[in-house]
Amino acid sequence: xxxxRRVFIRNGTLAAVGTGGLSGFVTHAAFGAADSGTxxxxxxxxxxxxxxxxxGLNIVVPHGEAxxxxxxxxxxxxxxxxxxLDGFFGLHPALAxxxxxxxxxxxxxxxxxxxxxxxxxHFEAQDFMESGTPGIKVTEDGWLNRALRDSTAAxxxxxxxxxxxxxxxxxxxxxxxxxxxxxxxxxxxLAVGGKTLNLPVSxxxxxxxxxxxxxxxxxxxxxxxxxxxxxxxxxxxxxxDSLMQIAQMIKAKLGVQVAFxxxxxxxxxxxxxxxxxxxxxxxxxxxxxxxxxxADLGDLAEDTVVVxxxxxxxxxxxxxxxxxxxxxxxxxxVLGGPVRGGRVYGRWPGLxxxxxxxxxxxxxxxxxxxxxxxxVSRCLGNKDLKAVFPGFEGQPSRFxxxxx
Numbered sequence: 552x553x554x555x556r557r558v559f560i561r562n563g564t565l566a567a568v569g570t571g572g573l574s575g576f577v578t579h580a581a582f583g584a585a586d587s588g589t590x591x592x593x594x595x596x597x598x599x600x601x602x603x604x605x606x607g608l609n610i611v612v613p614h615g616e617a618x619x620x621x622x623x624x625x626x627x628x629x630x631x632x633x634x635x636l637d638g639f640f641g642l643h644p645a646l647a648x649x650x651x652x653x654x655x656x657x658x659x660x661x662x663x664x665x666x667x668x669x670x671x672x673h674f675e676a677q678d679f680m681e682s683g684t685p686g687i688k689v690t691e692d693g694w695l696n697r698a699l700r701d702s703t704a705a706x707x708x709x710x711x712x713x714x715x716x717x718x719x720x721x722x723x724x725x726x727x728x729x730x731x732x733x734x735x736x737x738x739x740x741l742a743v744g745g746k747t748l749n750l751p752v753s754x755x756x757x758x759x760x761x762x763x764x765x766x767x768x769x770x771x772x773x774x775x776x777x778x779x780x781x782x783x784x785x786x787x788x789x790x791x792d793s794l795m796q797i798a799q800m801i802k803a804k805l806g807v808q809v810a811f812x813x814x815x816x817x818x819x820x821x822x823x824x825x826x827x828x829x830x831x832x833x834x835x836x837x838x839x840x841x842x843x844x845x846a847d848l849g850d851l852a853e854d855t856v857v858v859x860x861x862x863x864x865x866x867x868x869x870x871x872x873x874x875x876x877x878x879x880x881x882x883x884x885v886l887g888g889p890v891r892g893g894r895v896y897g898r899w900p901g902l903x904x905x906x907x908x909x910x911x912x913x914x915x916x917x918x919x920x921x922x923x924x925x926x927v928s929r930c931l932g933n934k935d936l937k938a939v940f941p942g943f944e945g946q947p948s949r950f951x952x953x954x955x
Contacts, residue, residue: 595801595854596930597794597810597844598695598725600681601837601861603817604673606875607882608867608913609830610646611660611895615639618902622868625825626875632826636660640895644826645834648842652886656893657845657852659953661883663897664917665863669909671877673818676862681724683920683940692728694923694939695809699730701933711806718793718812726811735796783847786836790814794844801851809931814840817861821872841886853888856930856954860919866911867902880913883922889929889955896951917951918943925950 612628613619615638620627633641634650640662642650652658668685670676679685683694699715715732717723726732777799785791793812800807816833823830845852864881880900886892900906900914908914924936924945936945 595808595810595851595856596926597797597812597855597857599841599857599859600677600723600725600811600813601817601859602673602677602813602815603861604676604863604865604877605817605861605881606819606823606830606865607662607861607880608865609823609825610643610834611636611662611882612641612643613639613662613899613902614641616902618867622902624869625873626823626869628825637895639899643831643834645831646838648838649884649886652842652845653893657886657888657890659885659890659892660895661885661897661917661922661951661953662895663880663900663913663915664883664919664922665879665881665915667915667918669879671863671879673862673877678724680860680862680919683923684942687942693723693725694920695725695811696728696730696732697939698927698931698933699732699809700938701935710808713800713805713807715809716797716800716807716811718796718810723811723813726809732809735800737796779843779847780849781846783843784839785843785847786839788836790836791840791843794840795847798844798847801848801855819865819874820870820876821874823869823874841884845886856885856887856890856926858886858922858926859884864913867907867913868911878912879908880915883919885922885926885953887954891953891955896953918945921945921949921951922953925953929954 608619608623609626609628612633614628614630614633614635628641628643632644634644634647635641636653640660642653649658666676666679666685668676668679670679675688678688681693682690683697684690695715710731712731713733715726715730717726717732717734718736719734720736722732722734777795779785779795779798783798785795790812797807797810797812814833814837819829822828825831841857844857848855860883861881864878865875866878868875870876897917900916902913904910906914920940920943924940924943927933927939928936928947928950933939936943
């Protein structure tokens with residue numbers, strides 16, 4: 552173990568996954584190499600997983616579709632409450648903080664998106680979405696880890712140790728694999744794969760190690776007293792805290808390029824509510840955290856992209872408990888400076904009985920990997936999409952053109 556590694560550990564713990572070690576962190580933290588100002592693509596991509604199968608039909612409401620209201624008599628979002636987007640679709644009113652981002656054309660929506668695999672098992676569907684290989688259970692690594700093999704960083708050795716981070720106590724499936732990635736539970740505790748190493752502190756610092764310590768330690772100390780930017784009002788709770796910590800690390804120029812966060816609680820089989828209730832409360836936290844993150848980044852938001860996903864959607868019809876059962880097609884958000892926002896992308900399949908998947912669900916017309924392929928290619932610079940998503944033909948000619 553070198554002294555430069557021990558320096559970084561002084562006020563916390565770190566374990567790195569992959570064969571590259573931590574040597575690349577030194578130059579990034581000490582000298583800001585990841586912020587050279589020469590990139591023309593986003594410096595940071597944030598992937599957000601809504602665990603539990605979010606109800607896309609009540610998130611982005613097809614208020615121009617009569618069948619929507621007949622199939623959801625008690626949990627629909629009334630037309631006079633919908634935040635209209637284009638005359639046909641509208642946002643749930645609890646997403647009011649995202650509506651300005653739509654009007655500013657920073658927010659794009661992909662409806663009827665998701666996995667083409669028919670499973671309605673949360674466990675299977677999440678595994679398939681994080682591995683990027685729907686229907687294949689033996690994939691060892693996550694697609695986001697594979698995407699890091701050829702990103703805009705010149706080489707693994709040039710990347711910060713915080714190049715790829717996940718907010719949480721363990722590394723999620725999506726970032727597991729050979730490439731280096733870390734899980735950050737809080738600013739003073741870093742872990743990977745659930746294995747945290749408490750490393751000794753050495754006073755015999757090399758000159759480079761001293762610079763690393765000087766660059767990183769004050770930043771970490773400031774995290775505890777961090778004040779977000781004006782109008783960045785993060786909601787209390789895990790998700791708001793996760794996005795605030797990501798914003799802190801981005802603003803501290805610690806070399807973050809890829810970050811992952813998740814928010815659970817979307818499995819509303821009963822009493823989902825309409826404009827108020829369980830889902831409205833969750834959507835309010837979801838949207839306020841994202842809009843606060845955007846405001847907190849300031850000018851850096853122009854070089855940032857946020858992508859949301861959920862393992863599958865909900866059934867088109869409400870059930871007898873005023874909730875919804877597991878479904879199929881869903882909705883994805885793509886937010887960022889280079890995003891061609893203010894549009895709903897994808898082909899809308901309709902909600903008439905003959906148009907429903909298996910007679911009950913919104914059909915999937917945009918494979919989630921198509922959205923992610925464009926982000927991986929355009930934002931992370933990895934053009935080898937067949938390696939990132941094996942078995943899927945996500946070539947540029949088929950992109951939705953979400954990104955400028």
